Amino acid sequence: MRHSLKTAFAAVVFTVGLTPMAFADDASDATKLYKAGQLNEAIKKIDAVLAQRPKDAQMRFLKGIILTEQNKSADAIVVFSKLTDDYPELPEPYNNLAVLYASNGQYLKASAALEMAIRTNPTYGTAHENLGDVYAKLASQSYDKALQLDSANSTAKLKLNLVKNLIGNTTGGTNPKTSTTSNPAPIANIPNTSTVTPPPPTKAVEPKLPQVSPQKSVAATNEKDQALSMVESWAKAWSNQDVQKYLSFYAKDFQTPKGEARSIWAEDRRSRIEGKGKIGVRIDDPTINVDGSTATIRFKQYYSSDRLSSTSRKTLILTKQDGKWLIKQERSGN
Structure with a gap:
């Protein structure tokens, strides 16, 4: 070819x-x-x-x-x-x-x-x-x-x-x-x-570029870079089984998947991550959209451990709080 x-x-x-x-x-x-x-x-x-x-x-x-x-x-x-x-x-x-x-x-x-x-x-x-x-x-x-x-x-x-x-x-x-x-x-x-x-x-x-000023475009690009960097750090903390750092990427008003209290959700995540042998989490093919203080990032997630290997689509809704991007919602699937 x-x-x-x-x-x-x-x-x-x-x-x-x-x-x-x-x-x-x-x-x-x-x-x-x-x-x-x-x-x-x-x-x-x-x-x-x-x-x-x-x-x-x-x-x-x-x-x-x-x-x-x-x-x-x-x-x-x-x-x-x-x-x-x-x-x-x-x-x-x-x-x-x-x-x-x-x-x-x-x-x-x-x-x-x-x-x-x-x-x-x-x-x-x-x-x-x-x-x-x-x-x-x-x-x-x-x-x-x-x-x-x-x-x-x-x-x-x-x-x-x-x-x-x-x-x-x-x-x-x-x-x-x-x-x-x-x-x-x-x-x-x-x-x-x-x-x-x-x-x-x-x-x-044919590139589809937005009609914006250079200053706004540069700012949007920087926000996307910061959001992507945060998600990569989140995946790394997960892979390293550093639960404290992993949980720090979630906002205080994080909407837990089943509506349970954040403390209950956090303890469940800790039990699933700590002491589970080797864990690997990698993100691929990310797409990011930034709208003010909210960012949506969609990507393919590759997860592997001693017992399980899986590939799934994931969506994270981020919110900007105190100058940092944090996870407000987390969804799996398309």
């Missing part, structure tokens, strides 16, 4: 205050020109908007896409790099920056950019997939180097073949054959920008 890096499409909706009608019309015209394949005309429209609104994230993002399709990789890298500086809460510029780095064979830079995208949005599936592809490419280069140093290394040869099959590379560990396409819309494909290491074909996704 051939794996390819995916780039985010230019449909970023991210505003800073109100947009005057004239600028909105120019932005709409630029998008239409881009989708029609009239890239030079689209760039002119974008530059007209940016002359008046230099921080317009949507137009800057679209300009980066167009520069990429025009084989102006260095210019596109500058655009996406500055976007990550000005809007570090947006994962898509990091992702597209990584695609460009990978196109130029700069896989370490690509992996660093993708890790930033994932840190910004842990549920950004495109970045996770791309990071896997980049890691596979780095692995193929290392196995290829090992074979250059020792051609009789059968283990390295087997691993290289496995990785080559994974990433669709049939010509060697450091120079994959790939095809490209120049269709500009609705899919933003990254064309060949390097004569040394051609990029893989890319497919676009």
Whole structure:
């Protein structure tokens, strides 16, 4: 199966205050020109908007896409790099920056950019997939180097073949054959920008970004990070059978599952956790929604002990109290 890096499409909706009608019309015209394949005309429209609104994230993002399709990789890298500086809460510029780095064979830079995208949005599936592809490419280069140093290394040869099959590379560990396409819309494909290491074909996704100010978006991202960190610490305390710390993550007004008194519920949890041999609790695939002082986090929970292993969906309703996220409700199932 051939794996390819995916780039985010230019449909970023991210505003800073109100947009005057004239600028909105120019932005709409630029998008239409881009989708029609009239890239030079689209760039002119974008530059007209940016002359008046230099921080317009949507137009800057679209300009980066167009520069990429025009084989102006260095210019596109500058655009996406500055976007990550000005809007570090947006994962898509990091992702597209990584695609460009990978196109130029700069896989370490690509992996660093993708890790930033994932840190910004842990549920950004495109970045996770791309990071896997980049890691596979780095692995193929290392196995290829090992074979250059020792051609009789059968283990390295087997691993290289496995990785080559994974990433669709049939010509060697450091120079994959790939095809490209120049269709500009609705899919933003990254064309060949390097004569040394051609990029893989890319497919676009349309990011759904909220229309908020940078300050609000950064705050929301920080709250999500804090909520996720709290839940991870809760799972760790459970795994470590540290009941006192585990119970500290529950709010004073926690709604017990059966409506029993909190003290009775807490004692039941203590008896189920303490002295039960080895316990492991891991969360995966979390989604988080923050609304003021309330956060809802849904995830897949993996539980294992000496006697039981189970996988379930779990929902935690968190409340912000004294500057900390605490669990107010806990539900299992969808």
